[in-house]
Amino acid sequence: MASVTPMRSVPDHLTLPRLLELEQLDRDLYRGDTVFEEPHSLYGGQVAAQALMAAGRTVAPDRPPHSLHGYFLRAGDAGRPTVFRVDRDRDGRTFSARRVAAVQDGEVIFSLSASFQVEEEGREHVTEDLPDAPGPEGLPPTPVPRLFSFEARLPPQPYPDSRWPTRFWARCDAGLGDDRLLHSAVLTYLSDVFSGLSPLADQEWSSQSSLDHALWFHRPARLDDWVLLDMVPRTTGGGRGWYTGTITSPEGGLLASLAQETLFRRRRSARGVTST
Template sequence: MTTYSSAGTSLHDVLQLDRIEEDLFRSRLVYRDERALYGGQIAAQVLVAAGRTVAKDRSPNSLHLYYLRGGAASRPTEFRVQRDRDGRTFSARRVVAVQDGKVITTASCSFSVEASGPDVQVAPAPAVPGHPEDFPVYPAPRMFGLDCRLPPGPHSAEWPTRFWARAVDLPPGDSLMEAATLTYLSDRSNGIGGLDLEVPVVPASLDHAIWFHRRVNLSDWMLMDLVPHTLSAERMWYTGTIHDRAGVLAASLAQELLTRSRPTSPS
């Protein structure tokens, strides 16, 4: 059932897609919003569409996505999945997201069977004192079913580079839904807050990549940490990590942003 109001919307609502044909899906959730469709939502739904076409013994291991046009939250999105390959270990999918006959996003997704072997995490999680539940709420408009909190420390008022988050009322145990939730979260902020810019800029996502390393308990706190690396020719590149509360690395991400100067208001 299509939703036309964001009131009471859950993360489950965001991630549910209708199957139109074997490899064609449509988003259920639509709501009125003056801003462009949240990039994390479209990325998470892309992953769900691709995951619905692979064998149940395969879980997401990576997603690479390009934002080509701004989508609208008030219209449904169609997801057209191309089955590139199903090997013994990996499955590869390409997805095209379309609104009103125009491509808004293209993506490549990889899925793999569970494998054993060495498990090594080289770098520890960032040290953050205190308890996440004691920190102030980090408002997350248009991000449904996530509780986000800001730890103490230097932060950009608009784009913090470190915060805690957890999912609310999402059933556990589904590796595809876990990865889609991490994808949904991964676009929440960006690395601009880590730069000391004299001129304010308006960020717009150009491309996004995320790698899934380990399963995570989404109902417990996860720490997202973003690190800017370079800004040039109106394009900024940053990387990030998502650790669980115990410091285990669940996912890594990288994104490039378009960063044009914010128009000044006439005096």
């Protein structure tokens, strides 16, 4: 797979934990003020992770996130601060629900619904077969474009002709400590990279902008340890495509599940549009 180098102007000291730090402006109002220049729209995993951090800051520390659903509404700009406005929908005996609007220039670019739960005991069971992949040790490294503080390893691919990998090991190489919310946000940041629809792309059709993204956190995950992200294309039609994925530990535990829908349209060249 060809190496991809992000084209960006980034301060040398910028790490992922610093990127996810938020300034509190008022009760339930936060701002991500770490900015940098790059020739692309704001990475969706960044705004989703920051929105989760904002929501989690309004919830008791003993309630880690168990699910989130986000909608990408407008293109964001990595060179501008983003303001996160949190609504406290409900705090029950064991669950808390939050909504977050991510705002740039007075317009909502991303909206998030997230739910948090007090940790409980429960029956441990997984019905689906998890991906069969060799461990990360000894595997070749692979670039993860646009991600800060991540390294990745490439196992054999279920779709070897795909432009982007759909299965890879990754871990954050910056110190994350033991903050459960931060690890969940880093997992969210990782989960939007590449596209599970890449195997279905061809010279005429391609996966394009993300529309919405969902995550379910099944078990505690440490993102400063290796995790395996595996994505499976499911269906395309109506100008959209949908894929699902799993995030598992080296021991084979199912840590999280994801689903994403993106635009899946004819390429500009296939529509007879000439770029200038």
